Amino acid sequence: MAKSNYQSEHSSKGNAKSVNAVKFFVAGAVFLTLASGGLAYFYSNLGPIFSYLIGINIALLLLCGFDKSIAGGQSTRVPELVFYAFAILGGSVGLLLGMHLFRHKTKKGAFQIVLVAIIFVQAIAIRLIQRKFGLF
Secondary structure, three states: OOOOHHHHHOOHHHHHHHHHHHHHHHHHHHHHHHHHHHHHHHOOOOOHHHHHHHHHHHHHHHHHHHHHHHOOOOOOOOOHHHHHHHHHHHHHHHHHHHHHHHOOOOOOHHHHHHHHHHHHHHHHHHHHHHHHHOOO
16 A cells, blocks of 8 residues: 555654754754853843843744745754744743744744743743742
8 A cells, every 4th residue: 555645754754854853953942042141141240040031032033033044945944843842941032023023933823822822821920920939
């Protein structure tokens, strides 16, 4: 029996390529986060938490721009899972800014719904932390 197009596109080779792409883009985002967050920490009087947040948001902003620049070509794109993971880790503002600045993923309703849900949960978490510890 012949494989369907779906099966041949999602074979083990395709999955291995996808896993390698995720690892590559995660490593790049981690590097960008550490580099920009480190610069913010060493060249300002911000604490480590705010420096980290600046770094991860800059990383996601740059990843949005990179992904938009290779869209439509034959290059491997940044998986949405990478965008979601780094948004959850604190880069949601950078992702939102990148979406609007580069007009990236603005037509994907499902992507926007997940991002809004992430931001909503983060806002609630910040409010709860603020109330409990009197921070901010």
